[in-house]
Amino acid sequence: MTVSEFFTIASLILGCFFFLAGTVGLLRLPDTLCRLHALTKADNLGLGFIVFALILQSQSVLESLRLLVIWLAALLTSSTASYLIGRHTLLSRDRKDSHL
Amino acid sequence: MILDWLVVVLLVILSLTILLARDLFWVVASFITFGLVLTLAWSSLQAPDLALAEAAIGGGLMTLFLIDSLGFSDPEQTSSAGGFPITKLQGLTALGSMIVAVPLLRAFWAGGAVSPGLGPLVEQKIELSGVEHPVSAVLLNFRFFDTWFEMTVILLAIVALQTLRGRTPRGDSLPSGQSDQVLTWFARLLSPVLILFSVYLLWRGKHAPGGAFQSGVVLGAALSVLALTGYQDFLLRSPVVSRLVVTLGVVGFSGAGLFPLVLGGELAELPSGWAGDTILIVETMAALSTGMSIPYLLVALQVPKDKVQCEERTS
Amino acid sequence: MPSFVFGAVVVFLLANLAVGLLRLAWGPNAADRVLSVQLFGTTLVAVVLLLGRVWQEPWFDVLALVLAFLAAFPALSYNRRVPTRSEERHRDSL
Numbered sequence: 001m002t003v004s005e006f007f008t009i010a011s012l013i014l015g016c017f018f019f020l021a022g023t024v025g026l027l028r029l030p031d032t033l034c035r036l037h038a039l040t041k042a043d044n045l046g047l048g049f050i051v052f053a054l055i056l057q058s059q060s061v062l063e064s065l066r067l068l069v070i071w072l073a074a075l076l077t078s079s080t081a082s083y084l085i086g087r088h089t090l091l092s093r094d095r096k097d098s099h100l
Numbered sequence: 101m102i103l104d105w106l107v108v109v110l111l112v113i114l115s116l117t118i119l120l121a122r123d124l125f126w127v128v129a130s131f132i133t134f135g136l137v138l139t140l141a142w143s144s145l146q147a148p149d150l151a152l153a154e155a156a157i158g159g160g161l162m163t164l165f166l167i168d169s170l171g172f173s174d175p176e177q178t179s180s181a182g183g184f185p186i187t188k189l190q191g192l193t194a195l196g197s198m199i200v201a202v203p204l205l206r207a208f209w210a211g212g213a214v215s216p217g218l219g220p221l222v223e224q225k226i227e228l229s230g231v232e233h234p235v236s237a238v239l240l241n242f243r244f245f246d247t248w249f250e251m252t253v254i255l256l257a258i259v260a261l262q263t264l265r266g267r268t269p270r271g272d273s274l275p276s277g278q279s280d281q282v283l284t285w286f287a288r289l290l291s292p293v294l295i296l297f298s299v300y301l302l303w304r305g306k307h308a309p310g311g312a313f314q315s316g317v318v319l320g321a322a323l324s325v326l327a328l329t330g331y332q333d334f335l336l337r338s339p340v341v342s343r344l345v346v347t348l349g350v351v352g353f354s355g356a357g358l359f360p361l362v363l364g365g366e367l368a369e370l371p372s373g374w375a376g377d378t379i380l381i382v383e384t385m386a387a388l389s390t391g392m393s394i395p396y397l398l399v400a401l402q403v404p405k406d407k408v409q410c411e412e413r414t415s
Numbered sequence: 416m417p418s419f420v421f422g423a424v425v426v427f428l429l430a431n432l433a434v435g436l437l438r439l440a441w442g443p444n445a446a447d448r449v450l451s452v453q454l455f456g457t458t459l460v461a462v463v464l465l466l467g468r469v470w471q472e473p474w475f476d477v478l479a480l481v482l483a484f485l486a487a488f489p490a491l492s493y494n495r496r497v498p499t500r501s502e503e504r505h506r507d508s509l
Contacts, residue, residue: 009420016427019458023431026438026454032446035438039450043457050424050461054468066476067464073293074460074483080286081453081490087280088494089446103422103466106429113436121440129439129448132489136455139482143466148474155478159456160485167492283494286487294484301477309474321485328495 004056011053018046032089040082044075103144110137119190128166135162148309149235152301156317161394164324168398230375232307239311240379244368248353251386255350258393280329287329294322302387306376312383316349316390327395335399345392352385418469425465428458449493456486 001009025038051071055064114137117130135158142151222234222242229237239247298319305311327335335342356378357368365371370378432455439451460482467475 012420012424015461016424019428019431019461023435023454026435026450032442032444032450035447035450039454043454047457047461050464054464057468063476070460070464070476070479070483073480074457074486076286076289077484077487078453078457080282081487083282084487084490084494085446085449085453089444092446102426103429106426106433110429110433110436113433117436117440125445125448126439129445129452129489132452133436133439133455136452136459136482139478140459140462143463143475143478146470146472148472148478151478152474152481155481156485159482160488163488164492167489167496170496283491290484290487297480297484304477309477318481321488325491328491 008053008056011049011056015046015049015053018042018049022046033086036082036086036089040078044078047071047074107137107141107144111141119194124170128170131166132158132163135159149311149314152309152314153317156314156321160321161317161324164328164394164398228372228375230370230377230379231305233305233309233311235309236305236311236379236383239313240383241370241375244353244357244370247386248350248357248368251349251353251389254390254393255347258346258397261397283329287325287331291322291326291331294318294325298322298387298391302383305383306380312386313390315383316387317394319387319391320394323391323395324398327399332395332399335395342392342396346389346396348392349386349389352382352389356382421465421469425462425469428462428465432458445493449489452489453486456482456489460486 019042022039022042025042026035029035029038048071051067055067058064058067111134114130114134118127118134121127121130135154138158139151139154142148142154218238219234222238225242226232226234226237229241231237231240298315301310301318302312302315303310305315323334326332356370360369360371361367363371435451435454435458438454439448442448442451460479463475463479463482467473467479
């Protein structure tokens with residue numbers, strides 16, 4: 001196994017681990033805001049590791065850059081989305097049918 | 101193989117959820133998720149144009165429309181409506197679908213020769229069409245009529261929805277005039293990129309998956325981001341212009357379809373040397389009008405008539 | 416890199432998604448459900464990127480980009496159309 005193959009597989013495994021962590025957090029944490037925190041951070045990190053693994057395997061600089069751009073786009077939209085959900089949840093506390 | 105089965109299982113679970121769930125928001129969220137999983141299904145069927153369109157629509161635009169429509173309904177309806185989950189009609193429909201599915205499944209598992217479909221025929225004639233990508237060739241030349249009438253149907257839908265003008269949804273979280281800093285920053289960062297991306301998709305349609313429809317929905321997404329984050333002036337300030345742009349698609353197709361009659365040819369017979377350029381122009385107009393229709397439906401239709409036409413009158 | 420490795424990761428991620436459906440069902444809040452949709456969006460970007468390499472199709476990258484860009488839409492729409500407590504009170508008082 002070459003060095004790059006080793007790091008690719010390691011990176012993929014880490015990525016899977018973080019995705020799993022995110023889902024576990026989503027299911028097991030008690031509060032909407034906690035779940036938000038866990039999911040956003042873990043998922044984006046997981047995606048980052050997977051993108052890193054793919055960059056290690058890519059055939060050209062252009063492809064690596066493209067992968068990086070995809071990850072950055074996902075980060076941008078995820079973080080904005082989680083901010084919006086978080087803000088909305090904070091402003092919605094005490095609504096009688098919300099469980100927070 | 102495993103992938104296909106996983107996708108099917110997810111789709112079936114989601115469909116059941118959509119049909120049986122009591123909380124309307126759960127239904128809407130399931131529908132959005134269904135759209136996303138469907139993107140995966142199209143991808144594994146090697147249908148890039150469909151996958152791109154489904155990603156943009158199911159993941160982006162359907163979301164906007166569905167959650168919008170929730171805003172029009174009573175809050176009591178949206179959470180935990182009671183009663184037995186399946187109505188009689190739903191039960192009958194489900195039974196009917198299953199009965200129809202049985203012979204289909206038997207045909208599927210019986211195997212036998214798979215028809216090559218229209219692929220080879222399209223490959224033969226593709227130089228005549230003016231583009232290199234078979235899906236674009238079919239949509240914009242060989243089956244010009246279909247796309248022409250699809251654009252007309254969209255326009256008719258918008259005209260029909262004008263009757264709902266003036267009804268504001270219940271939860272307009274950010275009335276125009278106020279805007280959150282993060283949203284503003286997000287809109288200013290994402291919209292230009294999406295607009296550029298839609299131009300790229302339009303251009304790409306000639307030789308690779310892409311084309312007018314995908315470009316139009318991405319453009320619609322870009323403009324919707326603007327419209328929903330406080331930049332809706334471009335729609336409201338000049339309703340005439342926004343309505344004109346919405347009609348561009350039908351105008352373009354009609355022009356390209358009817359013009360050959362003037363030259364003595366058949367209806368929608370694109371001139372052979374110029375087919376590629378004609379298609380590009382028509383595609384651009386279609387993309388623009390599809391793109392404009394979406395924020396139009398989201399924002400402009402919600403402004404009551406008196407506010408649009410007579411600003412001086414206080415209501 | 417054998418495509419088997421990428422394929423295994425894809426299967427794992429999809430199983431992850433299937434489990435995430437539970438939150439879609441339980442989440443007592445609309446916010447929890449929007450969160451589940453976020454999970455699907457991000458995971459799908461990863462899945463599509465991996466499948467693009469397994470099947471050697473360049474357009475998967477474009478698809479992943481579209482998915483990444485549009486991942487914010489559910490939250491955006493939720494924010495715009497579902498009223499918060501302060502807005503509800505404001506509206507009810509009008």
